[in-house]
Amino acid sequence: MADYKDPENTVVIELRHGPVAIELLPDVAPRHVERMKELARAGAYDDVIFHRVIEGFMAQTGDVAHGNAGKGADLHRAGTGGSDLPDLPAEFSKLPHDRGTLGAARSANPNSANSQFFINFSDNHFLNGQYTVYGRVISGMEHVDAITRGEPPRNPDRMIRVRVAADIADA
Template sequence: MAEIRDPENTLIITLADGEVIVEMLPEVAPEHVARIKTLARAGEYDNVAFHRVIDGFMAQTGDVAHGDMEDGFNIRRAGTGGSKHPDLPAEFSRLPFDRGVLGMARSSNPNSANSQFFIMFKDGHFLNGQYTVWGRVVSGMEHVDAITRGEPPAKPDRMRSVRVAADTGADA
């Protein structure tokens, strides 16, 4: 596991194959990082599916309204919901969408990000300045690469748990 420098701004996403360690960037997207931490601390991301996974592009998850349902009907609805919290205003930056970057998903309205996010498999600089960057994978990218592809995947992978490192006692 990677060294955790700032436990309060480190996210531990547990997937079937292992842990993904994410450095959150509150100096770049303070409202988005605060939302991710709120949802993680409430257990809202636990068992949520990766409902849109495009090979060579990204893996999207975080629909806390629909993404934890087991039956196919609700999995098909995954990607259409958010959390009980209001949508967030965009926090666009100059940080590029490189491999391993986490960005917030949204509708065509730039101020519609809520709970859904995506992890880049490869560089996607066409997204630069149009979506909010809030973190980057610092360890465990091989587990992200192993996520089952599909829109939605026939048998989607899930985030087993999502925790803020400060709440786990993890420090190295």
């Protein structure tokens, strides 16, 4: 594991091609950061598929209700659910949706983010001010780039494990 500057606010997502480290931004979006860490620590993100992956745009995952590959992910419903926890209020900021940033997925209601998130493949500034940015990839973006495309992908990639770096013994 790498030497992270803030292991408590770094998550490591294990993908089939390798690990992805994401620096979370608690000063920008504290509720979203806490939610991601809570779900990661509960193991809720483990084995969850990437249900919407659009070339040149983003890879979306985090539907813990319908997207667990180990429990028979429902490709027809994946992307329509969240966790059992209440939805989060928007935490919009001036941070742009640049390549490698983590954004909170939501419905048309800006205060409907829950467990789903997306990682931007490219600069998607048209999303600025409309979706909460709460993290950025600090290593492993090449593994994000290798995620299978599709809406949903025929054979979707999944998050094998998601851990807070502070909880990884050799972090």
